[in-house]
Structures are given as structure tokens and as C-alpha cells.
């Protein structure tokens with residue numbers, strides 16, 4: 001079998017899911033690359049990779065898809081790194097920039113604006129550096145590590161995972177390991193083992209030590225905000241999200 005082309009998210013949230021590959025034999029059967037989520041999404045849609053930690057909102061764009069592994073980038077409470085950032089309260093927001101690096105959170109934001117917060121600001125496409133345009137009645141959805149920078153700057157922070165949970169009573173899945181073709185069962189099994197290995201206590205501590213940052217406590221991020229297990233409840237949340245976005249106007 002040719003090497004499986006695997007693409008993963010380049011943010012801090014994904015480091016624990018990659019740690020276990022370094023000393024697992026499955027690495028010999030794969031070629032790993034990293035990039036921001038919307039790029040990986042496009043690579044999986046275009047077929048330039050076989051498997052990716054992709055935003056779940058692209059599932060409807062894949063002719064064939066398989067959710068592999070028991071792990072994901074999810075949340076059962078505030079996620080901290082996916083928020084609507086604003087200098088004014090929700091009801092005063094007139095425009096919202098939608099992060100160009102995201103495919104899931106931008107759809108989640110549209111859903112929440114319409115059905116939960118029930119406000120109708122103009123939605124603006126964003127370009128690199130758009131965070132600087134947040135201000136006054138202009139807000140922005142920012143994801144990943146760049147969201148930690150915004151957390152220190154903005155007066156109002158609306159956490160999208162928290163809002164989803166308040167809206168639906170279900171946890172949320174941002175991204176999951178998804179392939180665009182059936183992969184051998186023995187590969188899937190080994191891959192699952194490797195991606196889960198970094199979540200064990202001592203290894204998670206190593207991940208934290210390897211990625212020093214003063215942006216946010218990574219210990220809190222990995223243990224209290226991001227929830228990595230793709231549990232039955234998360235699968236329910238995912239199914240509900242995919243159903244809800246069909247009706248998005």
C-alpha cells in the first residue's frame with residue numbers, strides 16, 4: 001500500500017493528537033503535513049490527501065467519507081479558542097468578519113446568530129490580518145491560536161461552543177479525523193491507537209512542556225476546554241449540527 005497522505009491542523013489544539021505518532025510504527029505508513037483548517041478541508045475535498053483532521057462542516061462536500069478514530073477537536077463547555085470577539089455587546093454588532101481559516105466555526109457562527117442570538121449583522125469575508133479591523137460595531141469570529149491574542153484585547157467574548165451547548169444541550173465537534181476513501185482496518189486501528197496516545201497524563205505534560213506559550217494555560221486548554229474524545233454524545237451533537245446547517249438560510 002502507498003503511504004496514506006494525512007493532513008492535520010497546525011494549531012496548538014492538535015498537538016496532543018499528533019504526539020503519539022512520533023514513536024508509533026503507523027508513522028511509517030503515512031505522510032503527515034499540517035496547515036490551517038480550511039486548507040486541509042480543501043485538500044481532502046480535492047483528494048490531494050486521503051485523511052485529515054478536517055472541519056466537520058465539509059462532510060456534505062465529500063462524495064464519500066469515513067470518520068475514523070475515537071478522537072476529535074470538540075468541546076463540552078467553553079472551548080476558549082473559537083469566539084465572536086467584539087468591542088460592543090451583541091445587540092450593537094452591525095458587521096461580523098468570518099475567519100478565512102475556518103470551515104466549521106463560520107457556519108456555527110451563522111447558525112447561532114440566526115437561531116440563538118437572533119441578530120442579523122452583515123457577514124464579511126475575512127483576509128489575513130482582519131483581526132485588526134475588529135472594533136466599534138464590527139466584530140469578528142477568530143479561531144485557533146490567534147483567538148488567544150483576541151482574548152486579551154476585546155471587551156466582549158462570546159464563546160461559540162458554550163453558545164451551542166446552551167442552544168442545544170449537546171456537546172460540539174469542530175473537527176474529526178475523516179478519510180475520503182475506505183482505509184485498511186489495520187491502518188485505522190493503529191492510527192487510532194497513535195492519535196490517542198498523546199492524551200495520556202505524562203505525555204500530555206510533555207506536549208505542554210514542548211509548546212511554551214504565555215497566550216493561555218495549555219494545561220487548562222487541553223484538560224478543561226478542548227475535549228478530545230469522540231463520545232456518543234459528541235456524535236449526537238455532530239449529527240444535530242449537520243442537520244441544522246441544511247436549514248441555514
Ligand SMILES: C=C(O[C@@H]1C=C(C(=O)O)C=C[C@H]1O)C(=O)O
Nearest residue numbers: 037055081102103104105144174
Ligand atoms: C477549537 C478549534 O477547533 C477548530 C475549528 C475549526 C473550524 O472552525 O473549521 C477546524 C479545526 C479546529 O482547529 C479551534 O481552532 O480553536
